[in-house]
Amino acid sequence: MHIAIVGNIGAGKTTLTGLLAKHYNWEALYEAVDNNPYLEDFYSDMKRWSFNLQIYFLNSRFQQIVDIQNFNRKFIYIIP
Numbered sequence: 787m788h789i790a791i792v793g794n795i796g797a798g799k800t801t802l803t804g805l806l807a808k809h810y811n812w813e814a815l816y817e818a819v820d821n822n823p824y825l826e827d828f829y830s831d832m833k834r835w836s837f838n839l840q841i842y843f844l845n846s847r848f849q850q851i852v853d854i855q856n857f858n859r860k861f862i863y864i865i866p
Contacts, residue, residue: 788854788861799864807862815850815863817843 789806791799800816807814819825824842828835854861 788863791862791864803862803864810860810862812860812862815854815861817864818846 789812791803791806793799803814803816806812822839822842824835824839828839850863854863
């Protein structure tokens with residue numbers, strides 16, 4: 787079982803994920819921003835890099851869901 791948290795930047799997804807994980811004693815999975823090759827470019831030119839960033843998020847989210855299905859644990863994770 788898993789719960790996905792969705793929302794805009796600054797909406798409180800990370801805070802809510804932490805609170806729910808603590809309350810239910812589940813594992814929290816956070817978005818890996820350190821390895822994102824488009825995030826810095828996106829903030830400098832959103833119009834140019836928004837598509838690339840969204841494709842990166844889509845691909846990483848797909849891989850995360852595949853990984854979650856292969857584990858027998860409960861997760862709460864963020865969808866950007």
